[in-house]
Amino acid sequence: MRRVAIVVMAAVLLVAALALGRLAVRDRPALEFVATPPPILEATPIELRRGAAACQQDVVLTPRSRVIRTWSGSPTPDVPRLRVTARADGWSTTALSPERTDLPGGGADGVYDTRIEPPPREVLATVCVQSAEPGRAAILAGSEEPRVKTRSPTRVDGREIDARMGLAVLTGGPRSPLSHAREVLERAAAFWPAPAGWLSLGLLLAVVAVGVPAAAVYAVLRSLREETGE
Amino acid sequence: MLVAGALALWRGRGSPVPVRARALGAAAGIALIAVAVVAAGAYSNAHAGDTSLTGELTGSSESGLNDLSGFVEYVWQFYFSPMTNMTPAPGEGLFGYRQLFVEQFLTGAFASLEVKYPDAVYRLMQVLQGLGLVVLIGAVARRWEVVRAHLAQVAVLAAFLLSLMALLHLAAWQDLNGPEAAHLLAGRYLLPVVAVLGATVAFVVDVLPGRVRAGLGAGILALAAALSVGGVALTVVRFDA
Numbered sequence: 132m133r134r135v136a137i138v139v140m141a142a143v144l145l146v147a148a149l150a151l152g153r154l155a156v157r158d159r160p161a162l163e164f165v166a167t168p169p170p171i172l173e174a175t176p177i178e179l180r181r182g183a184a185a186c187q188q189d190v191v192l193t194p195r196s197r198v199i200r201t202w203s204g205s206p207t208p209d210v211p212r213l214r215v216t217a218r219a220d221g222w223s224t225t226a227l228s229p230e231r232t233d234l235p236g237g238g239a240d241g242v243y244d245t246r247i248e249p250p251p252r253e254v255l256a257t258v259c260v261q262s263a264e265p266g267r268a269a270i271l272a273g274s275e276e277p278r279v280k281t282r283s284p285t286r287v288d289g290r291e292i293d294a295r296m297g298l299a300v301l302t303g304g305p306r307s308p309l310s311h312a313r314e315v316l317e318r319a320a321a322f323w324p325a326p327a328g329w330l331s332l333g334l335l336l337a338v339v340a341v342g343v344p345a346a347a348v349y350a351v352l353r354s355l356r357e358e359t360g361e
Numbered sequence: 362m363l364v365a366g367a368l369a370l371w372r373g374r375g376s377p378v379p380v381r382a383r384a385l386g387a388a389a390g391i392a393l394i395a396v397a398v399v400a401a402g403a404y405s406n407a408h409a410g411d412t413s414l415t416g417e418l419t420g421s422s423e424s425g426l427n428d429l430s431g432f433v434e435y436v437w438q439f440y441f442s443p444m445t446n447m448t449p450a451p452g453e454g455l456f457g458y459r460q461l462f463v464e465q466f467l468t469g470a471f472a473s474l475e476v477k478y479p480d481a482v483y484r485l486m487q488v489l490q491g492l493g494l495v496v497l498i499g500a501v502a503r504r505w506e507v508v509r510a511h512l513a514q515v516a517v518l519a520a521f522l523l524s525l526m527a528l529l530h531l532a533a534w535q536d537l538n539g540p541e542a543a544h545l546l547a548g549r550y551l552l553p554v555v556a557v558l559g560a561t562v563a564f565v566v567d568v569l570p571g572r573v574r575a576g577l578g579a580g581i582l583a584l585a586a587a588l589s590v591g592g593v594a595l596t597v598v599r600f601d602a
Contacts, residue, residue, distance in 0.1 A: 135579075143587060144586070
């Protein structure tokens with residue numbers, strides 16, 4: 132019985148360890164800031180007809196900012212390209228979303244990744260999004276959910292709307308969480324009171340990752356020992 | 362409370378204490394608990410507003426309880442496919458047994474339900490839970506004499522689960538009939554019955570023969586440990602953004 136229990140536990144925990152390892156090393160979009168999160172449960176479409184632009188103020192852009200991400204709210208994958216404009220004091224840039232809308236980040240997959248020229252310094256920018264194709268309206272994904280917070284409301288042609296347009300800033304190519312583990316932990320521990328911080332959070336995670344499975348193994352082995360009277 | 366009082370009377374039926382005295386004792390105990398619950402509710406209502414103990418029941422729509430057939434249909438469709446002529450519950454999106462029991466309670470969804478496991482994990486857990494229910498029915502049939510000998514304990518455990526679910530469905534039905542038709546239920550509301558789940562799993566595992574018992578028990582514990590650590594890891598990785 133003991134051997135069966137050990138084999139089963141080892142198999143389950145091995146699969147879990149492999150999954151956790153994959154989670155740690157798998158490349159993910161290198162998000163730098165999230166100005167407004169995408170909808171969580173329910174999207175509100177923001178329709179941008181000819182020439183109309185949806186804008187958000189106070190979007191943080193840095194010299195590392197390379198991509199503006201917005202989310203499509205179109206019910207079909209047939210979507211137009213977008214024109215994204217970012218303006219701050221003494222600086223502005225305009226860019227088009229990928230030419231092939233059917234490729235990842237082109238909009239057909241629900242995500243628009245528009246590459247921009249980064250500002251030379253850290254700025255609080257106003258980012259505007261509009262359809263780049265005359266005669267074709269763009270539909271973006273917004274949210275009216277209370278849990279979706281934003282620094283500034285979304286305005287369409289200067290008029291404030293209820294829906295908040297999802298908008299994020301990426302640093303460029305994908306990267307794995309493990310490659311910048313300290314940064315991830317620092318963010319997770321941002322509101323922890325001193326002297327606790329990223330290091331203590333990391334240690335706590337290590338204790339949980341090792342301690343919880345170890346406790347389960349100990350509980351099983353001990354119960355088997357008691358059952359067999361060893 | 363009534364179940365507990367009835368069980369106390371039934372369990373003490375062979376004792377030398379007169380029936381009348383036992384009935385009075387049980388009634389006094391129930392009355393004491395009832396007074397405590399009412400007092401707690403009144404105090405909470407006076408000081409906590411919408412977040413009071415009875416806030417979800419009294420602060421929601423008034424129409425919910427007037428439509429008992431709708432309530433019955435809602436509860437049926439929460440667990441099973443709709444029968445002919447059943448009206449779908451108000452509100453958008455599908456929320457039922459799988460979302461509450463499998464995704465949010467047994468497996469887990471985190472950070473206000475934003476961080477989730479891959480769907481394959483939920484599917485696997487749903488299959489495992491279904492198999493567990495089948496084995497539970499078989500275990501009860503096979504060990505009926507044991508269940509019967511502990512009927513009082515079984516009744517108390519069942520009362521915990523059923524009374525909690527009845528209250529939750531009632532409150533959820535009230536909210537669904539409110540102006541926003543909002544879903545109320547979340548897996549964390551089932552935490553009070555974790556002990557019932559544990560006792561049920563232990564009973565099922567104990568019924569099985571030696572090696573299967575050891576393997577299944579070890580597997581369930583390892584799976585629980587893996588899901589716990591995995592949930593923490595998924596949530597931390599969310600801070601990547």
